[in-house]
Each structure stands twice: as C-alpha cells, then as structure tokens.
Amino acid sequence: MSSVRSPKKSPSTPGPADTTPPAGELVDTGFLRTLVGYNTRRAALSIIAVFMDRMAVYDLKVVDFSVLSLVEHNPGITSRQLCATLSVLPPNMVGLIAALERRGLIERRPHPSDGRAMGVHLTPAGVELTAQAAQTAAQLEEDATNRLTAAERKTLIRLLQKVYD
Numbered sequence: 001m002s003s004v005r006s007p008k009k010s011p012s013t014p015g016p017a018d019t020t021p022p023a024g025e026l027v028d029t030g031f032l033r034t035l036v037g038y039n040t041r042r043a044a045l046s047i048i049a050v051f052m053d054r055m056a057v058y059d060l061k062v063v064d065f066s067v068l069s070l071v072e073h074n075p076g077i078t079s080r081q082l083c084a085t086l087s088v089l090p091p092n093m094v095g096l097i098a099a100l101e102r103r104g105l106i107e108r109r110p111h112p113s114d115g116r117a118m119g120v121h122l123t124p125a126g127v128e129l130t131a132q133a134a135q136t137a138a139q140l141e142e143d144a145t146n147r148l149t150a151a152e153r154k155t156l157i158r159l160l161q162k163v164y165d
Contacts (some may be wrong), residue, residue, distance in 0.1 A: 026150065040160065044129065047144045054140045058133050059103075063088065069095055069128045071106055076119030078111060105129060 032038040051062060066086055069108070071077055083093045097120065100106045105126035111117040122130060144151050 007133045022065050036163065040163075045068045047141070049079050050144045051137070054136050055133060058129055058136070060133055063096060064100065065133055067100065068105065068126060069134065071120050072127070072134075075121050076109070076111065078114070078119060080117070082120070100126070 055065060063086065067082060068084060070085060079090070079093050079097055082088065083090050087095070091098060097106065101108065104123055106120050107123050108118040108120055111119045149157065
C-alpha cells in the first residue's frame, strides 16, 4: 500500500500573499456593486430584516404573508396557482396552507368549476389579520426605502419586474 505525502513547506518557502485588508480599512466591493444580483440581494436582505421584525407581531414569514395576500386578492385561488405564482414546490405549499388553516386564517372549499380542486379563502380572522399585515407591509416598505422618492420607488419596482417577469 502506498501513501502520498503532501510536500511540507519550510519556513523559507513563500506562500500565497496575504491580501486581507487590515482591520478598520474599507473592503473594495467595486466589482460586486456593478452586479445586479449582488445589489438586489443586498437590498432584499435589508428589507426582509425589517419585514421579519415588523411581521413578528402577526407571526408571519414572507411566504405566509404572500399566500394571505394572494388569497385576499384572488378568493378561491387553488394551491396549484399559489405554487406557480410564488415558485413554491407543492409539498411545501401543502404545509403552508395547513399551518394557515390551523391558525384559522384560511379555509379550503370545493372549487366551483374544477371538481378536483379546492379553492383557498380567507376566514374572517384571516381577512382582519391580512388587512393589518398589509398596512404594516406598506409602511415598512416606505421606511425601508426612505432614501428613494416615490417616483424612484416605482421605477425600481418596474425595473425589478422586468428582470423576473
């Protein structure tokens, strides 16, 4: 049986240069700041942090709020439609719907035109909570983007939608 040894470096063997910036010095992010993905991710992380903090009172995560909002604006929407709209896998959507149903926020009813499907509807408690959460979401969006004018905010949304639509 043979073994392969890695070469040992002697103290005089030069290694890779240490390019770590000294503590307290700025890190060059110039290239990253030219990338759409980097900037959208940084913006999303900033907004999601505020969202999670403000929605904690409602015990809602981003996807929970998204489901409730879609159900509010599309009464009777099917879980298949929710999956497609939110890019959520069906097994994950089943769990989300079940959790919201256990909380008394949504209910499933037979779909009027597709006998195999169930439509998702808000309960009265779901209507109330979704309305409160929507107001909170609108305010947190304003707060999180307070360095933008209203026109800039609309432009940003329109441009981001061009990327993913």
